[in-house]
Amino acid sequence: MTLTGFQTEQFQHDLLYWFERNLRDLPWRKDRDPYKIWVSEIMLQQTRVDTVIPYFERFMQRFPSIDRLAEADLDDVIKQWEGLGYYSRARNLHAGVKEVQENYAGKVPDEPDKILEIKGIGPYTAGAILSIAYDKPEPAVDGNVMRVLSRILHIEDDIQKAKTRKRFEAAIREIISVENPSFFNQALMELGALICSPKSPKCEYCPVVGHCRAKKLGIQELLPVKGKAKPPKPLEMKVALLDRAGKILIRKRPEQGLLAGLWELPNVEGTVDQLLDHLHAAHHISGQIRGKRMEYQHTFSHLQWKMEVYEIEVDELDSSVGEVWVARSELDQYSFPVAFQKILAETNPTCK
Numbered sequence: 001m002t003l004t005g006f007q008t009e010q011f012q013h014d015l016l017y018w019f020e021r022n023l024r025d026l027p028w029r030k031d032r033d034p035y036k037i038w039v040s041e042i043m044l045q046q047t048r049v050d051t052v053i054p055y056f057e058r059f060m061q062r063f064p065s066i067d068r069l070a071e072a073d074l075d076d077v078i079k080q081w082e083g084l085g086y087y088s089r090a091r092n093l094h095a096g097v098k099e100v101q102e103n104y105a106g107k108v109p110d111e112p113d114k115i116l117e118i119k120g121i122g123p124y125t126a127g128a129i130l131s132i133a134y135d136k137p138e139p140a141v142d143g144n145v146m147r148v149l150s151r152i153l154h155i156e157d158d159i160q161k162a163k164t165r166k167r168f169e170a171a172i173r174e175i176i177s178v179e180n181p182s183f184f185n186q187a188l189m190e191l192g193a194l195i196c197s198p199k200s201p202k203c204e205y206c207p208v209v210g211h212c213r214a215k216k217l218g219i220q221e222l223l224p225v226k227g228k229a230k231p232p233k234p235l236e237m238k239v240a241l242l243d244r245a246g247k248i249l250i251r252k253r254p255e256q257g258l259l260a261g262l263w264e265l266p267n268v269e270g271t272v273d274q275l276l277d278h279l280h281a282a283h284h285i286s287g288q289i290r291g292k293r294m295e296y297q298h299t300f301s302h303l304q305w306k307m308e309v310y311e312i313e314v315d316e317l318d319s320s321v322g323e324v325w326v327a328r329s330e331l332d333q334y335s336f337p338v339a340f341q342k343i344l345a346e347t348n349p350t351c352k
């Protein structure tokens, strides 16, 4: 890619002029607190702005500062995150904030190498915090920014490939406004959100249409180049609904990995017999299948849970660790992944 002939100064001017007149009134834009920018950027990953706003406001009421979040119980943090999904974001945010409290006296560092060492802060979030809160001319490249820039600068590299981000970062370093990197990065994000949408970009309203190489070639809708992502891997799961005198059995997921630390119904990947074997081995429960209660499918980016839920009659029970029998009315005190929330709601006799 060459920037020969690209009118960088005029581009910066046109972009920033538009942004100053069109920026949306978002709660994390009320000041330039690096903590708020950090939380908002983590919440916004894979999640729409409209969805994030109420979560962000509740989160800030509950944890208004780095100190308050660092001192909070992880279960409480996860509870506030419930429904936003991708829970490792909340766990990493909590761990990262603790690091900042312990190692930097509660102040988010403003140097790229230090901020990148903090748990949960990758190059995009680091660039967003450094530019928006600290006015450092650092790139903040996510999928939206890659889409917009692939069109403006006519970059045909596959944005699914990890090394492509580096190329976009290098391009931004050449065109970013050193006077106002905060608005420059936010303007690119805003342009992607409001005008340069994935399908049917609204070029007729675009403030930088005169600079856009893809538009000149009429290929804007063919960009960005995106190789095929792998389809999510299906996982056949059998889930146990064990009900004893109105209390059901739940257990906590492991502290590492997918949906770490959330609660779930006992389950296995495999057959119904394997579910019964598992209940016996892991929970010292002997039982028999009363019947299939429902089926449910939940798709993650890389995985698809195909869940069959079975009611199980308990014959014999021994006490064991890591599980809880809980009344339906008290389930809201526990954080469940969306898939199990749906199953619990669907199988709740009082909701019928």
Ligand code: SF4
Pocket (backbone or CB within 6 Å): 148, 151, 152, 195, 196, 197, 201, 202, 203, 206, 207, 208, 209, 212, 214, 215, 220
């Ligand atoms: S002219 Fe069209 S394709 Fe180019 S940046 Fe603007 S909206 Fe996107």
